[in-house]
Each structure stands twice: as structure tokens, then as C-alpha cells.
Amino acid sequence: MLKRVSTSDVELGMFIHKLEGSWFSHPFWKSKFLLEDPDMLAALRESDVDGVIIDVSRGNDVVERQQRTLARAASAPVAVQPAAMARPTFVRPPTVMPMAREFGRAKRTVGDALRVVNKTFLEARLGKTVNAKDVEPVIDAIYASVQRNLYAFNGLLRCQNGSEFIYRHSLAVSALMIAMARHMKFDPLDIRDAGMTGLLMDIGVGQLPVDLSAVGSDYAQLPAELKDQHVLLGCSFLKAAGDIPGSVINAVLQHHERLDGSGYPHGLSGNEIDKLSRMAAICDAYDTLSSASAAGAGLDPVEAIRVLRAQPEKFDATLLEKLVETVGVYPVGAFVRMRSNRLAMVVDEDPSDPSAPTVRTFWSVELNKRLKGTTIMLAQCFGEDAIEGVADMSGFDAAELDKLRESLLSAACKEFA
Structure with a gap:
């Protein structure tokens, strides 16, 4: 049964069936989910959403909350209540936050997300299937951070010391894909697919029959005949999951293809490579060039953009300029x-x-x-x-x-x- 409740009455355990208002007024790419994360609850209450539709057949009902409150009140000692006072009215915090305010939240999000990605890649290496629901909380958190401040999350990753290259790279590319898709005004589900592509594009690295610790977890240092297998392995692995969107699987397969046919695994060229895959190729290459790895220090972000601009035969020039518009002429960390x-x-x-x-x-x-x-x-x-x-x-x-x-x-x- 569906029921409308005020945002202030939403609690953990409720199944959100629909969020009222425009998608731009709330920090979630999806509208139907079981609310289990306290940070998501806090973000919902801080948003401009006045009310939500809950499905009481799939989660808690607001009545249950009221009954529990009444039960606690009945068992509590009776106290003398002060005279009623008018409730103060608070101004909702702005959706967009300055870097300084978002910095701490982004730092916590990066730490939590790195643990999830680390666990996901390790389980993939052990042959455990990765489902969409396993990574959706990470995409939710990254999207919420990007919506609050377009530059904080990825800028923090660019400037943060430590963490294995492959995990940090996955988060950085996911954030770039989400920010770029949002800038290009993709619809919510397509933004979700863009973020999931970035997060999972290198999941096949965990399937390679090698010990990545020997190359600092940077698979790019492996011989080409071995390294190139990771997209095929990743594609097969995600297909087996059963609930990963086809557009994501396709982009995972194609993110190393190049417009001139010089990429892998199939040497596709031109319009044979879809838009999401072209975006993934640009974001993947940009972060790889500008990040420190086993090969040494990365390029300055501005230099990384120059390198990509010098290869219009390989990277979609129009989409590359969309990335520049997204991260800035001089990106954070330059x-x-x-x-x-x-x-x-x-x-x-x-x-x-x-x-x-x-x-x-x-x-x-x-x-x-x-x-x-x-x-x-x-x-x-x-x-x-x-x-x-x-x-x-x-x-x-x-x-x-x-x-x-x-x-x-x-x-x-x-x-x-």
C-alpha cells in the first residue's frame, strides 16, 4: 500500500516509492529504494523535497513510528511541560556547498567508498558475482557529493595520499563520469549508468591470472597481451551478474577502443563506439595520465588535458571539451x-x-x-x-x-x- 508522508516523518526502514518534486531538488539518482543509510536519511531531510510516497508493504509505516513514540511516552515519568512555544522556522541549507564545507563529507565518502570498492574487487577475484545493489550505495554517495560540490570529491582524490591505484582510479573515474553526465544534462538513470561504468570498468583486472602487487596494483604496467584481457573478462563477469545494465557492460567492454581503430579488444572505430564508451575512454585516460602510479608521478591535470587534446583521432574532441567544462580550465590539484x-x-x-x-x-x-x-x-x-x-x-x-x-x-x- 502506498502512503504519502512528510519528509520530516521519514525514518530508516521505510521503502521510498517516489520522491516528490523535480529530480534536481533531491540528492538521489533513483526514486525507489529501501532507506537504510543514515547519511541518505540526513541528505533527504536537508533537501528541498517536501514529501515522499512510501510503500508500507515493503518497509516500515509511519504509524509504527508514532505507536513506538506513544509507547515510550506512556512508560516515561510524567514531567511538567513548559508553556507551548511557537516552532522556529529554519531555512533549508543550500544544495550546493562550498569546497570547505564539503571537504569533510567528501573525505568520509571517499574512505567509505574505497572500502566498498576494495571489497568488491577482492570478491570478484575470488569469483563472487557482483550485483548492481552492491555498488549502488557508492554511486549514491558520489552523486550526492558531486551535487553538493562539483569539484570536492574528485579534487580530494587527486590530492589524497595513499590507497591502491586501481581502487582510487575506479572512484575517480566514477566521479568524473557522474559529473560529466550531470553537466551534459543526462537523465537520472543515464547518470547512474555513467557512474557505474566508471566504478566497474576495470573489474576484470581482478580476473587476470597475475599478482598485481608486483606492479603496485597498476595493471597498465602488465604486458599488453595480458593487460588487454581485462575488458573481456570484465564484460563476461558483469554479464553473469544478471542485473548490470547493458549500456554499462558495453562501455566496460569498449572503454579502451579508440576512434581511429587503434584500441582494443575489437579495434572498433568511429560510430561503432557508443557515446557512453567514448566518455569512459576520455575519463579513464585523463585520470590515468594525471595520477601517480607504479610508473611514477602523474602529469599535471592541465598537461593531461593537453595530451588528450593532441589526439583528436583517438578521443572524441567534443566530449573532451565537455570534460574540460566540467573539471575547469585549471582543475583542482593543478x-x-x-x-x-x-x-x-x-x-x-x-x-x-x-x-x-x-x-x-x-x-x-x-x-x-x-x-x-x-x-x-x-x-x-x-x-x-x-x-x-x-x-x-x-x-x-x-x-x-x-x-x-x-x-x-x-x-x-x-x-x-
């Missing part, structure tokens, strides 16, 4: 040289001016020494400083860059918290 002869790192974006992000300075080129550092919102500094180009960070190794990124992002978020 090191830049300032007009003031200082080096800085991008720590946040300004959607109104992609060329003028927020940066955190850390080095004086003139004095050749580390600075205490200041955070500058370039879009609001009235020309006091500006980015002149990408910084040369060749003197740092991968571990040093990871630590530097993490410390600069943390310092900037603490300053604005």
Missing part, C-alpha cells in the same frame, strides 16, 4: 605559476569564471624557498594576481607531490571552514 612569481595549486573552482579558480600559494620562485602560503580567489582579487601557466614541478617525486597536494588542499579548506 600546479600553476602566478604573475607574482609564486607557485600555487588550484584548490577550488569558480563556475562563473573557469579561467580564474581559487589557488593556494606555496613557493617563491624569486627567493627559491617555501612560503607560508595564502589562499587567493582569483575571480575576486581584482587583478592583484593571475595564472600565467602551468608550473614546472619536475624537481618533485610522486610521493612529494601527493603530500604537497594533500597539505595544500587541507590548509585551504581549514582557512575557509
Whole structure:
């Protein structure tokens, strides 16, 4: 039986049949689910959704909650009640949050998601089937973070030290795919498929007959004849699950195909490669290029974009520009040289001016020494400083860059918290 209840009366254990209002007013890509996650309950109560439709045949009824409340009240000692007071009215928090506010939530989401992805990949290696419901909570959490702040989740992954490459890569590509699909105004289910593609595109790596610890969990360091098998193994593995969308399975199979036919496993070209697969190819390549791995330090995000732009025969140029619009001209984590002869790192974006992000300075080129550092919102500094180009960070190794990124992002978020 279906019943409408106020958002304030929703509790864990209820089966949400429908969320009232526009999809853009709530932080979930799906409208039917059993509410079991306290964070999802909190997000629902903070959203602009006034009411929901629950299915009491599949979950708790609001009446049960009221009865339990009355029962507790009846057994409690009688207390003298103060005079009735008018309930205060609170303004709902905005859906979009600044980087500093989303930083802590994104950090918790990354930690939880990494544990789920780690478990999923290990179970895949042991032959256990992965079902859509196993990864949906991760996609929910990533989508909610992306909706609150487009740059926090992926920027944090870019600047966070540690975690095995394959797991961090899966989360980063999933977040990029969700953000890109959202920017391109995909419908909710297609955004879900985009995020699931990113999360599961390398699930076949767990099926390879090798010990990945020998290459720092970076399968790209394996011989080509072995590495290339992971898309076929992943496709077969996900088909066996039975509930993974066909578009996701197809994109997992095709995300290493290239427009000029030089990719694998089937050497497809041009329109033989569907849109979701082309998006996956771009997001996968971008994160691989810009992430530290067993091969060494990754490229600066700006340089990674330049590398992809230089290969229009392989990567869809129109979709690549959509990624640039999504992550910014200078993505979070990019090191830049300032007009003031200082080096800085991008720590946040300004959607109104992609060329003028927020940066955190850390080095004086003139004095050749580390600075205490200041955070500058370039879009609001009235020309006091500006980015002149990408910084040369060749003197740092991968571990040093990871630590530097993490410390600069943390310092900037603490300053604005």
C-alpha cells in the first residue's frame, strides 16, 4: 500500500516509492529504494523535497513510528511541560556547498567508498558475482557529493595520499563520469549508468591470472597481451551478474577502443563506439595520465588535458571539451605559476569564471624557498594576481607531490571552514 508522508516523518526502514518534486531538488539518482543509510536519511531531510510516497508493504509505516513514540511516552515519568512555544522556522541549507564545507563529507565518502570498492574487487577475484545493489550505495554517495560540490570529491582524490591505484582510479573515474553526465544534462538513470561504468570498468583486472602487487596494483604496467584481457573478462563477469545494465557492460567492454581503430579488444572505430564508451575512454585516460602510479608521478591535470587534446583521432574532441567544462580550465590539484612569481595549486573552482579558480600559494620562485602560503580567489582579487601557466614541478617525486597536494588542499579548506 502506498502512503504519502512528510519528509520530516521519514525514518530508516521505510521503502521510498517516489520522491516528490523535480529530480534536481533531491540528492538521489533513483526514486525507489529501501532507506537504510543514515547519511541518505540526513541528505533527504536537508533537501528541498517536501514529501515522499512510501510503500508500507515493503518497509516500515509511519504509524509504527508514532505507536513506538506513544509507547515510550506512556512508560516515561510524567514531567511538567513548559508553556507551548511557537516552532522556529529554519531555512533549508543550500544544495550546493562550498569546497570547505564539503571537504569533510567528501573525505568520509571517499574512505567509505574505497572500502566498498576494495571489497568488491577482492570478491570478484575470488569469483563472487557482483550485483548492481552492491555498488549502488557508492554511486549514491558520489552523486550526492558531486551535487553538493562539483569539484570536492574528485579534487580530494587527486590530492589524497595513499590507497591502491586501481581502487582510487575506479572512484575517480566514477566521479568524473557522474559529473560529466550531470553537466551534459543526462537523465537520472543515464547518470547512474555513467557512474557505474566508471566504478566497474576495470573489474576484470581482478580476473587476470597475475599478482598485481608486483606492479603496485597498476595493471597498465602488465604486458599488453595480458593487460588487454581485462575488458573481456570484465564484460563476461558483469554479464553473469544478471542485473548490470547493458549500456554499462558495453562501455566496460569498449572503454579502451579508440576512434581511429587503434584500441582494443575489437579495434572498433568511429560510430561503432557508443557515446557512453567514448566518455569512459576520455575519463579513464585523463585520470590515468594525471595520477601517480607504479610508473611514477602523474602529469599535471592541465598537461593531461593537453595530451588528450593532441589526439583528436583517438578521443572524441567534443566530449573532451565537455570534460574540460566540467573539471575547469585549471582543475583542482593543478600546479600553476602566478604573475607574482609564486607557485600555487588550484584548490577550488569558480563556475562563473573557469579561467580564474581559487589557488593556494606555496613557493617563491624569486627567493627559491617555501612560503607560508595564502589562499587567493582569483575571480575576486581584482587583478592583484593571475595564472600565467602551468608550473614546472619536475624537481618533485610522486610521493612529494601527493603530500604537497594533500597539505595544500587541507590548509585551504581549514582557512575557509
